[in-house]
Amino acid sequence: MKQRYIIIGFWALLSAASAIIVNTSLVEERSGENFDVIAQPDSNTLPAEEEVFKLADKALELKQLLESGQNVxxxxxxxxxxxxxxGAPPVIPHPAGEERSPGGKDCLQCHRHGDYAPAYGAFAPITPHPELISCKQCHVPVTTTGNFVANTWSSTAAPGSGQQALPGSPPVITHxxxxxxxxxxxxxxxxxxxxxxxxxxxxxxxxQCHAIKNNEKNVPEIWTR
Amino acid sequence: MPIKSYIVFPSKGKKDLLRQQLASLAGCEVIPALNKDVLILVTETFGNHEEDALMASLEKIKEIEHLSLVSGYSDHAIHDHNNK
Amino acid sequence: MMNRRIFIKKTAAFSAMAAAATMVPGILFAHEQKHDNPASDITWHKAPCRFCGVGCGILVGTQAGRAVAVKGDPNCSVNKGLLCVKGYHQIMCTSASDRLTKPLIKKNGKYVEVTMKEALDLVAAKMQETIKKYGKDSVAMYTSGQSTIPEGYVASKFMKGAIGTNNLECNARLCMASAVAGFLTTFGADEPMGCYEDIEHADVFVLWGNNMAEMHPVLFSRMLDNRLRRKNVKIIDLATRTTRTSKAADISILFKPQGDLAIANAICYELINNNWLDKNFIEKHVVFFKGKTGLGYGLEDKFAFKDEPEAIDFDQYKAFLNDYRPDKVEALTGVPAKEIKYLAALYGDPNLKVVTYWCMGINQHTRGTWANNLIYNIHLLTGKISQPGNGPFSLTGQPSACGTAREVGTFTHKLPKGVVTNKKSRELAAKIWKVPYERIPDKPTYHTTEMFRAIDRGDIRFIWIQSTNPLVSLPRTSRYRPALAKDSCFVVVSDVFPTPTTDVADVILPAAWHIEKSGLYGNSERRTQYWDKMIEPPGEALPDAWMTIEVARRMGFAKLFPYSKEKHHEEIYNEYRQFHAGKKHNMAPLSVLKKQSGAIWPYIEETGRSTLWRYNSRYDPACDTTKDFDFYGKPNGKAVIWLRPYEPAPEMPDNEYPFWLNTGRVIEHWHTGSMTRRIPVLHQAVPHAYVEIHPADAKRLGIKHNQKVKVISRRGQTVLPASVNDRGLPTPGQVFVPFFDENMLINDTTLDAFCPISKEPDFKKCAVRIEKV
Known part of the structure; x- marks a missing residue:
């Protein structure tokens, strides 16, 4: 039995995508004769979309690694x-190298590309922000398990993974x-x-396929489109 | 029996009004976005004549700022299938 | 059988939704709602961070009345979305099980829960009774650089305007008083001229006695980021101890404790003798002065000092510096002459922009005011000041040491504008407060150390301590703990958690924590930041300001405190703003502060802009426009280069006590640890204090890493595990102890000597010996 589909949806998708690449960078005006125009630090120095492609050159290597079955x-x-x-910075679950080092190379030697660390018999997670080199500013080791006083803190539920709008559609980004x-x-x-x-x-x-979805309120805009 | 879907951008502040207007048209289903001024419109008509009439009534709605077709399905496929 | 038509309609709808999602990021449709999960249902609120003086913007996520997450505010120009480990986890302290939620009164040696009304009635009655019996100057308030601006303001109005005593001090005396005295003596006006944006412009950063990687981590990262992006940036760590900062710096220079005074003068010697001066700048904007020498150290009770400034000329200053030729001071500083010459060459190179950062190493110093003056001398001689990327910048340790302690003026000698000894300042305060001018006393009473000595002597018989933990943070707690425990003084402590200070209290008042109240803080770069209450405080806990107001009303001052419970923070800030009206210190209105992540004063309302560089007429409209620079804090518009010699520390290592003792912080813990130790992530990283010993000293004494040792001084002793070659590495002959641990109170051993000008104690230098336990 023969069926004919006329699908122009993907053409629409493509044209829509090309149409929306519009950069609306706002240039803050600095008026007043007495004032120099100083290069204001970009208030959005945080990840823009180009971050997505940061590890692109490693993608094939990562694929090979994953396919080799060499993983914990x-x-x-x-x-x-x-x-x-x-969303909190993770703690360091292993001895944190030289205590006096703020991080940098000591941490990045394993965490930049996710190499195998024989000492721990595991692959190191890759840091999403290797440009921040004072690692121990946010990531601290665990040297004891007790508490100073009991604390009833409980984490909120982790965002569920694999949420899809329809069966087979690409999962949305929930974090x-x-x-x-x-x-x-x-x-x-x-x-x-x-x-x-x-x-x-x-x-x-x-x-391209995975959209952001969250119900958070008062979320500041971090995209520099 | 064509089925088509559109992305509809309402004029400023007219999202709710537009949603009501579209929903009242025969063969139209509306899915409003929860957090942005965008509507999804799905139309289902029973022939080219009816399709043209619907297009004409859509063109008259001034609350539509912009409307773009995303996907369409031919009537034959559906008709054949339903007869099986 | 699934209806094919319905399936196709659904697919068509979904194609459109997917297309819409690429066009409008973040778009949501009702169809997806069934997949919702509660984790994403978070509302974000902006605030400054609760901890250090950097003043990072945070976003606190709340869900169902509870704070559940923190992230850096990407729209805050201070931190641009980055935080440190303390910042990320700060809200976790609110769920500590020993949170103070009910007022407690000590009855027959035991604490009894009472209602807030009963507790406040008792506080007011005791205060009134004490005043009646022993006079106004027998009651005191000791507040904090963590008090919000409204909290500090009502405390000042209450003590100075209502009761009429200058017995108001705050813990910022222990950290920032030397910076204040330095600014006042050199420029005639408090607080830095530059701002954090200097980091994006400077070529050289000199970190002077400041472990910035651990103490001001977000600014440190901003500096590292600049070094990465702009190839020519150099970071120089000038310290008495090798730290993470030294590791990250390009050059680490180690000097002997107290050697900083000689190093600064040696740099100035080099600048002059190599003619690396901005002569035009010096001619137009600088005068030279000298003050008294041989000031003493304030070790005895009721110590008094008054400087006698005397104008000198450039030649006298130049002649004075002859004693500080780099090779002559090598023995004193422990720094090779070539390193001092190298530093001087960096400061003196007209093509390099230099920022100097410092914090407690310079301020907690028996010659702290001098040390601040000496750094300014370097920047004034080279004209590297008040310009983007050029300037001395004094960092702060508490979130509102600037905003509250210094700007509101919760010190004995201060008023919200000016000092109590100035008639005009008293008149302005009396006018705004609507109190008789005669009521504000014209003489300062006790600075912090002297206030606790007065309690020990029995001169102060009532004290209300708010938002601070002096029995861990004062120097020489071995004297002041028994003093505060004496029956002669009635002690009221408002806090969020039990501390060694609440342990000796007669009344404990539960206070609302940070995001459980609305408030304002002021950070190191003159930025005022506002936040709204986000969650309810537990039990009967109240904001400190409201407790002060309630007590004031009970004492018959209701007319002076007409504020509403809901909006008092706003009403108070609006009243306070009047003090700083005018070009030199205008504070941004609340409407602006609610919208943006803070504003830097002087705030220019006509243009809606912050003044980023003071004293430079290109940026600061308060300047005389006919001049390029105008140091308008001084009547003649000129900054002062001070002739300040090297003088030794009051207590030096000897045969009996052969080690220098240095104290400080670690990145995980903040000050006395009452909050950070209750945060599991932070406690589990650094569960207790330790004493860092140089490996050579440890070997000689037969001490191994983690082995318990006794640190003994002439004042007391503390037992701690040794830390050999771990996080920090003190120079041989020196030991270092972080002071956050209430179970290993290192301040029992420290010395309560202070800078005679600023009255700030020196926590960095005293003599101890180390014994194996």
């Missing part, structure tokens, strides 16, 4: 247990992207828990 099948629960709440806009770093490393690992790291333009 870490559970998502372990992943979240290192964060006080979804904030501040400091985590480099998708491949977390979703394509060998240390990535199976549940959130991407099957196709070679397709590096992630947000």
């Amino acid at each position: 099948n870490k559970e998502l629960t372990a992943y979240y247990s290192r964060r006080a709440y979804p 904030g992207l501040q400091m985590r806009s480099n998708c491949l770093a977390c979703h394509a490393s060998s240390a990535t828990p199976a549940k959130i690992r991407v099957t196709h790291p070679e397709r590096v333009n992630c947000r």
